Amino acid sequence: MVSIIWFRQDLRLSDNPALHAAVARMKSCGGKLLAVYIDDQKWPKASVAGAASRCWLHHSLLALDHSLNGRLLVCSGDPAKILAELAEQTGADSVYWNRCYEPWQVQRDKQIKAKFKQRNIACQSFNGSLLWEPWQVLKKDQTPYKVFTPFYRRGCLSAQVPREPLPAVDLNQDQLLDISKLTRSSIDQLKLLPEHNWADDMLARWQNTAGELQIGENAAKQRLATFLNQGLAGYKQGRDFPSQSSVSRLSPHLHFGEISANQVWYAATDKVLADSGADTLQSDLDHFHSELAWREFSYYLLYHFPEIPTENFQKKFNNFQWKANEAYLLAWKKGQTGIPIIDAGMRELWQTGYMHNRVRMLVGSFLVKNLLQPWQEGASWFFDCLVDADLASNSASWQWVAGSGADAAPYFRIFNPVTQAAKFDANGEYIRRYVPEIAALPNKYLFDPSNAPDDILQQANIKLGKDYPFAIVDLKASRERALAKFKDLGSAIER
């Protein structure tokens, strides 16, 4: 008897409910397990993972295959067809997977279940990535929440406590089906890595001091341990400062399911309990939990409102007249806007595949409000460049920044990137790391070189327009312009 375990966004062996169930069945009924990963070629084009996250996926699959002693069957094509063929070839009578929440994956999985039912192949799906299932948290009138705080406080926290993590399964080579006679691709054949080696530098940022790439389940556990020891205490304050190591950087690991939200949630809770739960630590923990809940909220919104990756959540934004401008967009993408904190963020994104959350909000606000470019342009660039590119979090966050989302930032919240930089990068460490050409400027002018006096620029040996661009827009004037345009839309937000 063969059971298929279909790995998707759950590339781990511990706290993997589908794998756990498949192994339990194998142990009680005998038989073997066939571990499969399928590069789904039928995803809608706009949602195919971007270049940076495909690099991550390549290495994450290598790590999973290693944990499975080289017995991960990797295929490419239509999952419905491939799974049916595999069931036929191996005589598998059951398929297990953990649920995904992207709209087309939900649709596809439903169809696969229905087809397999007709053929007497049992399909079982599990919750392996969310703390609360989106359909379990509803308002009293049984409609979905649209505002984060009641969703989390009234909905999630008063629902059942999240499932406790399951232990790693005990699997030996003999329990995994020999895949040598099955048609398969190698991980290399999936061509997840780019043809040119631009990704080498980016991936180098994810190595440890011994030069080992920190991708995969073990690396995720290591990252979590480092965060619990070095970042959690002081998280609430420190998480806003991009040069500090207060945030967890777990987002790519969570996206690919190298670690589960449940593991992270409970490990943080246990850490605070073990450290005797000092009041400040408790509030750091609460804050960290609420950030995990923003991830939940994003998935919740995507599940209930599957159009959010492309369409304004608030329909009144459909009338908004963006001012598409290729030159602005290019300057933003390349980190050449002349506003140092924006350029630092966009270069961090390009060089590392990651950007600190505070800076994501700043570059987003700048693009959408000061430059009046459509949020979809920003979302698509992020999707291509982030190693943690995640349809739910990216779409919900961009709509939040634009003001068009559920519970979004109000239109009048237009971050001033100069004062924000002075506040959150006060000693300029982050800016100097990513915008080294202006490093010699004193802090007073580092955040806004376009307004630095000539003698200061000369002393720092900087010629604006040559060494570093003049600001592409006047912050005050562009803010006024945005306020006027957004105001026309009215401010009502559905609750």
Ligand SMILES: Cc1cc2nc3c(=O)[nH]c(=O)nc-3n(C[C@H](O)[C@H](O)[C@H](O)COP(=O)(O)OP(=O)(O)OC[C@H]3O[C@@H](n4cnc5c(N)ncnc54)[C@H](O)[C@@H]3O)c2cc1C
């Ligand atoms: C414009 C914009 C685009 C974004 N795109 C993505 C994306 O594609 N993928 C992605 O994972 N996150 C996205 N975020 C959310 C957030 O910036 C990242 O999750 C966070 O910066 C990841 O860093 P971390 O793991 O160190 O976070 P931590 O502060 O350590 O938080 C722990 C975890 O909580 C979750 N989380 C934290 N903040 C948020 C948030 N605001 N929304 C949703 N989840 C959150 C993440 O899973 C994160 O790993 C975006 C935010 C903005 C403003």
